[in-house]
Amino acid sequence: MNAIELLKQDHEVVKKLLTELSESTERAVKKRTELLRRIELELTQHTAIEEEIFYPALKQAGEKEDAKMYFEAKEEHRTVDSLVLPDLKKTQPDSVEFSGRVKVLKELLEHHIEEEEEEMFPRAEELLDHATLDRLATAMQQLKKDIKASWEQRAA
Ligand SMILES: [Fe+2]
C-alpha cells in the first residue's frame, strides 16, 4: 500500500464511524461514547501522519499553490482538533446538542476529505514518485502504531 492508498483507507474508516455515530440515537449513550473514542483515536493517528509525514513531503516537492493547499488543510485539522472535537467530548451523549455537534463534525470532515482526495492527492501523485510514496507509507504505518500504543498505555 502506498501513502495515498493508506490515507484513503483511513478516510473510509473515519467516514463509516461518523455515519454510525450520526445515525445513533440519544438513548445509545454507551455506543456513542465508544464510537467517539474510536473516532478520536483514528483522527489523532491520521492527523499526525498527514501533518508530520505526508503534508511536509508534498509541500517540499511543490510550489506556491501547493503551500496554500497545505496551510488550508492544516487549518481544517486545527478546527476539528482544537474546537469541534473538544466541544463534542464535553457534550452529554444523551443530548440533542450532541447530535447537532456530530453533524457539524461529519460535514467538516467530509468536506476536508473530499478536498484531499480530489485536489491534494492527485497533485501528490504528480509530484512524488512511486518509491517516495512507498517510503512515506512505511513511516506513516509506523507512526500510527506508535500512537496507538501510547493511547493504549494511557488507557490502561
Ligand atoms: Fe487531513
Ligand SMILES: [Fe+2]
Ligand atoms: Fe486525510
